[in-house]
Amino acid sequence: MIRVGTCGFCESHSRYYRDFDAIEIQQTFYRILREKTLERWREEAPEEFTFAIKAFQGVTHPPNSPTWRRSNVRPVKEVGLLRPTSDVFHFWRLTLRETEILGARFILIQLPRSFKESEESFANAERFFETAERGDFEIAVELRGWSERGIKHFVRDFDVIDVTDPLVRVPLHRGETSYYRLHGRYEDGRIIYRHSYSDEELEKIRERVLGWNRAESFVFFNNSDMCRDAKRFKALI
Template sequence: MLLVGCCGWCLGRQRYYASFNVVELQDTFYEMPDEGRLRSLRGEAPEGFRFTMKAWQAVTHPPGGPTWRRARHRVPEELADRYGNLRTTKENLEAWDVIARAARALGASVVVVQTPPGFGASEDNVRQAAEFFRAVATRDFTIGWEPRGTWRSRPDLIAKVIGDLDGVIHVVDPFRASPAVERPVVYFRLHGIGGGEVNYRYRYTDNDLEALCNKVRGLREAREVYVMFNNVFMKDDASRFKSLCAV
């Protein structure tokens, strides 16, 4: 099954529901997720529509970093060193419980856990990430880990973290990397081509989208493939890809 959508609402919701079959919520990263609001959102969506969500930054990004500047809800300053970087502290695991309850209320099929570049590829972080994912793995939804920074050159270490965890997948930009571990669920986040790790102002060409479609068609073992555009032109690029790639 191919699911095509955007990272965030690029249209009014009713128009979006008519255009795509999945959306990745972004506000759940910047703010503590509101379980009641997400349950209402699930209730308004048409049958068969999929939601995914980005995990609250409390579990991934240490407080005080740039992504926290726009957050209204802040963690206590005296406990700041207990949050972020996939720590298995009491506070970080409680923050994950908030995420998990919200994901269940939303009926999310995938929760994207994006770690910052500062949480780089190292043996210590391999142990820390593996311990965290073992602690939070669930049958209620798939956990998609999108490691940033130096992990891209160390797929062996990514596989070491999630290789024996069936409910955790490796989220990648397919123009930059391939999943380190094959899973029945594949989740692509497209951040533009060139410009380092992201190039949000990139507009995908027809040749790009054809190459992406060929890549999707080559995933013979995949049960579900999410193709989520996360660039300035995501509405148009996702619409063009959906029309081009009927699989």
């Protein structure tokens, strides 16, 4: 089974719920949302609709990240990079609370390139996952700039879903659920979000997602033309 959606609402909520069967909420990365907002989204959505929440940037991104400029929270010194600090755990608890209110299935932890493949990062992650409450949610992690060996080690040790772009590499976890994010094209290690997927690219994505034989796959588009491309892909499958 393949479920398709976008990273954030790309059209009115009522239309989105008709067109797609899953969404990755992006606002929770930048801002702490009102509980009433999350409750309304859950009430509006069909019962079988799947929500994923992107963890607040206080868990993942250091205070010098430009993403903080869009936040309704002022960054403090000891945040980001899964550092096991009181501030990071505070923001994680807020993410858990939002996930619970929304009735989401997944929490996405997207780590920046400054979260290097190093002993320090592994040590931080180990202390974080040993201490952090996980609830009944599935945790998906997107690591950028890491080797396949490092990613395999990370997702195995911390029992998380390996988030991948199917045009880049096969998932390195052994679970029954796959979680894909399609950001656009890549040039010299940079993501070019301003991209529309060709028919050939969408067909290749379909073949790979189906061919890797997962029981369940979630495919989220995050490029500039994500709404149109996600609809084209859904029609293709």
